[in-house]
Amino acid sequence: MVAKVLAINENTIIAAGLENSHVGNLVRIGKDKIFGEIVSVSGKETSIQAYEDTNGIRINDEMEDLNEPLSIELGPGLLTNIFDGLGRRLSALNSNFIARGATLISLDRQKKWSFKALKKKDDTVESGDVLGEVKETALITTKILVPPGIRGKIIDISSGEFTVNQNIAELKDPEGNSFKLNMIQKWPVRMPRPFRSKLNLHDPLLTGQRVFDTLFPIAKGGTVALPGGFGVGKTFLEHAFAKFSNTDISIYVGCGERGNEMAEVLNSFPSVLDPHSGKSIMNKMVLIANTSNMPIIAREASIFTGITIAEFYRDMGYSVLLTADSTSRWAEALRELGSEMGEMPVEEGFPSSLFSSLAAFYSRAGVVDTLGTDKKSGSVTIIGAISPPGGDFSEPVTQTTARLADSYIELDSKLAGERHYPPVNWTNSYSPLSGEIQQFYKKNIGPDFFTYVKRLLDLLHESDKINEIASIVGREALPDKQAAILRLSDIAKLFFLQQNAFDEEDAYTPIEITYKMMNILTSFIDKITSMIDSGAKYSDIKSNPIWERMSDLKHATALDKLEKDVNALGMGKTK
């Protein structure tokens, strides 16, 4: 029996004749062959969510069950490219507007890759073992792995020039089945890719953003909730993470966001150089663009398309950062879908499955031992931006994500209003670190790293309290010590915490320099407070030129001189 459309209501289509299909399968509908996904089967009626606009679909239109779930093609050719939420390579569409029913092809079929075999005939291999490699970009060598679920003896393998769909090897398993392998692995996006085991987080993810690398450090394999109202510079911050983090691969998912923002990324990223290699960062990037006016189920899928690509590179032993902007738009897609499906709404109309849906995404982060006999370990870190309605952090998406994520970093509109970027709220944010990472910092960066961090946080919290008083009595009326602390905290904010994304030198700070800055800053704080404690008057020390000189903190080349001067402070005259 041919499957046919029974009913249409916005993006939901009810079909007859699909009662034996699998939930999750893709279907193509009508003469335009638009894509949809089976979401439920009940009696003779099957519910389908269309990935594309349903205008023009007719009752009794025929539909075809593709008999597979939404999958993406993994293989060489992902890096440097931009895909939509369904994994279509946008440069291959050859059109200014996205037409309906365009086929789901991710990888370029024409391009030849130079495949170098690393295994030879008669070798026995398991899932996850490296068969060979391809130089995918100037920065990344893509390893061609034995796909999950396949093992056996190599009966044929050869180096040479191949397109992604040409066979590069043939395997025969102990049962006698043979497998011809090419460089494509097609993988259902909603299914996590397998690994051997999850490990503890043991490596820091250095972002080059000082407030993160010190006060709120992130771990490779960790998850970060990043809520902020509109206009707080969230996007700039995420771009900075995507550009400068010390991960091998960076995946940026624009989920339900502005089209012009993606244009900005596509225009500006190619000329940004990776601070670790000096090559264009596009060499390590994959972009997923689902703009806010694309159909919502495609938006829902975009996050999973992104994380599947992340896992693919993780399985080669790479560290991957996935930045998702914004998970609120994704959750809203869930809400719209839930409402179309008649699901019972709970808090603010979100479906009761919100927690499990977010968990299905965030739990795909982590550090893993990969499959295969050749011991590789890779990681996926997730930074999920959240756009709380009205900037209200008590809303369900922010709160649910906070429960799931390792770190919670709140972007504050008040700080942003004061042009304090990145506007990280130091009171409400937290980012606990495992013992292993603390050890890493102490061993590789500086033994007193966390002492400095604590000193800074204490100063900030103290100055917040004093500011409350100052707003009533005025700064002039404060006692000496409090006045000094306010000024010290101003310095810490202006020249250490604030970072200008537009300034070439300031946009990225290597951790060694950050450490040095923090060292100078905290010894300056200590000097001044101890001078006041031992009886010096603030009015006497406040015009010391050293205060002005602290702006040199931002100039790496001036740090040595500044350090000397700060250390000399209080040694002779104090005025």
Place this chain on the structure above:
Amino acid sequence: METYKTITKIKDPLITVTGVENAMNGDMCIINSGGTEMLGEIITAYGQDAVVEAFRPLRGLSRSKLQVTCTGEIFSIGVTEHILGRAFDGLGRVTDGGKLVPEKKTIVYGSPINPYVRDKPKDFIETGISGIDCLNSLVMGQKLPIFSGSGLPGSDIAIEIVKNAKTRKDTKFAVLFGAMGVKDSEANKFTDLLDGKNGDRTAVFINRASDSIIERITLPKIIMTHAEYLAFERGYDVLVVLTDMLSYADALRQLSSERKQVPGRRGYSSSLYTDLATIYERCGKIKDLKGSITLIPIVTMPSDDITHPVPDLTGYITEGQILLSRDLFNRKIFPPIDVLGSLSRLMDNGIGKNFTREDHRQVANQLYFAFSKGMDARNLSALIGENGLSDDDKIYLKFLDDFENKFIRQQPGEPRSIEETLDLAWTIMKDLQSLPRIEKNIIEKYGKK
């Protein structure tokens, strides 16, 4: 085309028709009732039943007289360059009595621009308003809303912009103005735009408060469809001004409650974000094509609350906002632009040497700097009195007065070119002791005039 008389249910604005063969989702229908015709659209179909949403109120119609004809076409309008200089209603029908011969028909829903071919917005659009042009510049391809409040002159500013906006390139420029749910008293002001200066490059689309809410919802789609045609097929730089998005969203809310959808925040449908995005995101530029679409939506914030869902969701999609200030309005300063609350995120793509003037960015930074100094001084003088201020503070206080009364304040009908705006900025800064945000050579060149 099939005509059906088998109406089973009427519940304004929805009509259920039965016995429909192969109903098409989105099919445009002609609803006829004893001689009066109106349009409708199939929004849901189940087997032989189709639900048609009528574009006009159904009051007074009887089931026995109704007949519904399915055209087999998706909601389309005729597009042509000749819409300029003309007036239309929310369905895109000519309302000035004349005729219009379309070039071709286009479906109004549009398709998303392929992000790969999007070009970065660049180039300056001069609105003639100093508070926007100098400090929150509008860039071609940008969407920059004006957040207004009830009683605040959001639509007066819109009128000024429609009249006076210009590009600085020798390109075809068109302004499409859409008014949704406006009072009759305002509607005339808007149609008058066609008679004034630049009327021939302008088209107005008006849906009055008393008109159908469905037409209020179709209006932005129709305007954006015309804009896409003019921009991407005829090479125009198009500026679209839409007022008021709150009325649009309220119409949407009413419709969604009639459709029995689950209400979200403040009763708006949970799809409000997507809905607004399908209008706003049709702006932009496309590589290899000449034109551009720029959008200024006017959004009224109920009780001046910027966290209300409509301004809030708008802010998440657009690239900045122009915020109006009740305080300035109460002090009779027009246009009452709140300098600190406003922001144009794409400003740097459209200003400077190649677009406006080389001193633009630095002058803007200096104005912000001096403005915040002036605000500090004003707050201080509220506490201790003006006499207690230091000389420096007094200078900044004087600057702030000039800034508000000479720079921000502008008479309607007296637009300033960007050069005049920048020169005026230099004039009000001339008493400042130092200009730390401006480089010396720039001060030499422009400050000594």
